[in-house]
Amino acid sequence: MSEDVREVDQDRPSAPAEQASAWISKAAVLFRCRIPIDAILLGVLAMVAAAALAMGYNATAEDIAKRKAEDLMASLVQVIPSSVHDNELLADRRHVVDRVVYRAKAGPIVTAAAYEVTVNGYAGPIRILMGVTAKGEILGVRVLSHSETPGLGDKIEVAKNDWVRSFERLSLVNTSTEQWAVKKDGGRFDQFSGATITPRAVVKAVKAGLDFFDTYRFAIVRDGGEVKE
Numbered sequence: 707m708s709e710d711v712r713e714v715d716q717d718r719p720s721a722p723a724e725q726a727s728a729w730i731s732k733a734a735v736l737f738r739c740r741i742p743i744d745a746i747l748l749g750v751l752a753m754v755a756a757a758a759l760a761m762g763y764n765a766t767a768e769d770i771a772k773r774k775a776e777d778l779m780a781s782l783v784q785v786i787p788s789s790v791h792d793n794e795l796l797a798d799r800r801h802v803v804d805r806v807v808y809r810a811k812a813g814p815i816v817t818a819a820a821y822e823v824t825v826n827g828y829a830g831p832i833r834i835l836m837g838v839t840a841k842g843e844i845l846g847v848r849v850l851s852h853s854e855t856p857g858l859g860d861k862i863e864v865a866k867n868d869w870v871r872s873f874e875r876l877s878l879v880n881t882s883t884e885q886w887a888v889k890k891d892g893g894r895f896d897q898f899s900g901a902t903i904t905p906r907a908v909v910k911a912v913k914a915g916l917d918f919f920d921t922y923r924f925a926i927v928r929d930g931g932e933v934k935e
């Protein structure tokens with residue numbers, strides 16, 4: 707009996723230790739299992755999030771591209787009147803050197819072209835779209851975007867001022883190099899009161915646009931492939 711008691715007594719202290727060790731090993735196994743489960747969950751979540759982002763991006767990118775095309779078309783019709791063409795302006799475009807040129811056609815004949823010119827104004831880049839006849843005469847000029855100061859440089863916007871219309875019908879033939887400047891610099895274009903830098907930049911850009919057309923006229927109006935130099 708006393709031996710039994712002794713046996714039990716000897717076993718008793720080891721029971722909690724064994725239990726603890728069993729728990730520890732169970733926890734260790736569970737912990738080891740959780741790492742891959744967590745990793746898999748995380749991976750699945752990341753994939754779901756990436757798929758959602760990609761779907762959102764695709765939907766937005768389509769919308770943005772559509773909106774951009776509409777904006778561009780709205781500007782194109784302002785620099786190339788419908789009376790000079792019967793084609794889809796956005797469809798007939800080609801790369802000439804560093805820019806995209808939209809061509810207006812009456813039947814097979816190229817009657818006009820429109821393209822962008824960019825210049826640094828007072829506060830940042832000014833993007834301009836200009837339309838030119840096949841002979842190099844300006845049909846229209848519109849500012850697509852700018853960061854000029856409201857009330858000063860923003861008079862280049864046709865919605866705020868008619869100034870940008872002063873380029874219409876001008877060409878390198880009927881306007882001399884000296885005349886392509888603001889009046890303050892001896893040219894023919896008005897400057898704005900308290901804001902000479904912006905109109906000066908736009909005049910320079912439009913003149914550069916005419917020089918571009920003059921240099922690449924053949925590449926722009928002829929039929930054939932893209933022209934890159």
Ligand SMILES: Cc1cc2nc3c(=O)[nH]c(=O)nc-3n(C[C@H](O)[C@H](O)[C@H](O)COP(=O)(O)O)c2cc1C
Pocket residue numbers: 828829854855856858859860900901902903904905
């Ligand atoms: C806050 C601020 C904003 C200005 N924004 C323009 C601007 O958008 N376009 C511009 O041509 N000049 C702007 N100016 C004024 C130019 O400094 C201005 O063209 C110049 O004072 C007059 O140039 P000028 O001496 O060549 O006539 C701004 C000036 C200040 C102080």
